[in-house]
Amino acid sequence: MSYSKSITSSIRQLGKRLLEWYEANGRHDLPWRQSRDPYRVYISEIMLQQTQVERVRSHYYPAFLAKFPTLSALAKAPLDEVLALWSGLGYYQRARNLHKTALLCPDGLPKSLEELKKLPGIGDYTAAAICSFAYDQPIAVVDTNIKRLLSRLFALSSPTPSKLWHVASQLLHPKRPRDHNLALMDLGALVCTAQNPKCEVCPLAHLCQAEDPLLFGQNKRQKRKETTLHFGISIQDGKLAMVRSQKRLYEGMLLFPPVSPTSEPLVTYRHSYTRYNLTIHLHSLPSPPQNAVWIDIQRLQEYPLASLATKGIALLRQKLVL
Ligand code: SF4
Known part of the structure; x- marks a missing residue:
């Protein structure tokens, strides 16, 4: 037939x-x-x-x-x-x-x-x-x-x-x-x-x-790519320095400023996003970037934060860094 x-x-x-x-x-x-x-x-x-x-x-x-x-x-x-x-x-x-x-x-x-x-x-x-x-x-x-x-x-x-x-x-x-x-x-x-x-x-x-x-009908699973990222943490008067991402995946969202690692990280965590398995290190950053957007740590829900950032902020709080 x-x-x-x-x-x-x-x-x-x-x-x-x-x-x-x-x-x-x-x-x-x-x-x-x-x-x-x-x-x-x-x-x-x-x-x-x-x-x-x-x-x-x-x-x-x-x-x-x-x-x-x-x-x-x-x-x-x-x-x-x-x-x-x-x-x-x-x-x-x-x-x-x-x-x-x-x-x-x-x-x-x-x-x-x-x-x-x-x-x-x-x-x-x-x-x-x-x-x-x-x-x-x-x-x-x-x-x-x-x-x-x-x-x-x-x-x-x-x-x-x-x-x-x-x-x-x-x-x-x-x-x-x-x-x-x-x-x-x-x-x-x-x-x-x-x-x-x-x-x-x-x-x-x-x-x-x-x-x-x-x-039949099974989607081929794409293998996730392992990637390591380093970000900086700057805090002033209860506010945290973030930058607006220009990268397509996070365009318009607020992320920690990227840094080159020069010190031991304050916090390290894993995060999965689309095709990536990320290992993220958060370092102390004494001098925030000029384009920093300062966010009020008590009012996080008002900002366009990627979950990568909210997860990092929660861990910083647990460690009493924030
Ligand atoms: S559940 Fe799917 S595979 Fe099983 S009999 Fe129904 S259509 Fe066929």
């Missing part, structure tokens, strides 16, 4: 079973599923790109919306305030792109896939998610969970993004495309998991073509 015939013959059964499973088991209580507001959908999708659902749900999503309830409120805010609220989430380019998008369309997001993809930081997936979850358009969504699930379901080894999109589009339920996409996403996240798929409770097990699921 050809690949496309196999898909076609499975569509009807799959759609019905999938939606039944979703109604009983889906993650209906996720806060971003309570709303069709495109802005709320957009914020959730950007936050969830590199961050676990629980962290987004419990803190970052409600805090962000409380402070910036609309695109126009986000557009009016200084970038520093947006970055401060993003502190700890990492991948700060996401926050900068949110702010740029708000400035470009403060009155609302466009409704077409193509127009959405012209905005900074909105790629194929996010545009499709907004069209489906906010506007209920009949557009397939393929996130990491759906990619893994479809790869296993149809035993696709290393499918290209366009092939997966094609498969997902063929499967899309004509009357309930939004629920269908959410159902696939939840089934991938809760049942067809990366390491231990629960095939025994999978509603699509009778259609699944993967004899060994672990052979």
Whole structure:
């Protein structure tokens, strides 16, 4: 049986079973599923790109919306305030792109896939998610969970993004495309998991073509690079000297001033960030740099601090350096 015939013959059964499973088991209580507001959908999708659902749900999503309830409120805010609220989430380019998008369309997001993809930081997936979850358009969504699930379901080894999109589009339920996409996403996240798929409770097990699921849909893990960094600590009148990073990874965020090591460090710690495993040494720095930004140690939450810095400050406090 050809690949496309196999898909076609499975569509009807799959759609019905999938939606039944979703109604009983889906993650209906996720806060971003309570709303069709495109802005709320957009914020959730950007936050969830590199961050676990629980962290987004419990803190970052409600805090962000409380402070910036609309695109126009986000557009009016200084970038520093947006970055401060993003502190700890990492991948700060996401926050900068949110702010740029708000400035470009403060009155609302466009409704077409193509127009959405012209905005900074909105790629194929996010545009499709907004069209489906906010506007209920009949557009397939393929996130990491759906990619893994479809790869296993149809035993696709290393499918290209366009092939997966094609498969997902063929499967899309004509009357309930939004629920269908959410159902696939939840089934991938809760049942067809990366390491231990629960095939025994999978509603699509009778259609699944993967004899060994672990052979399909696995992301290749990139090895993290070991890197050592040295920073300086200058304190004056209860304030700590920081500098604004120009490097792409942390652009706009406040970090300790970089130094060449000349003394024993006050504190050494490890931190992982994107593709890096960092060993960080904090040294005493008697003369702060001229471009220092002095931050009040009692009001850290008001500043756009990278988590690398907040972790270092907490350790300095433990050692009574601050
Ligand atoms: S049967 Fe197993 S591998 Fe196949 S889709 Fe279901 S959970 Fe995934």
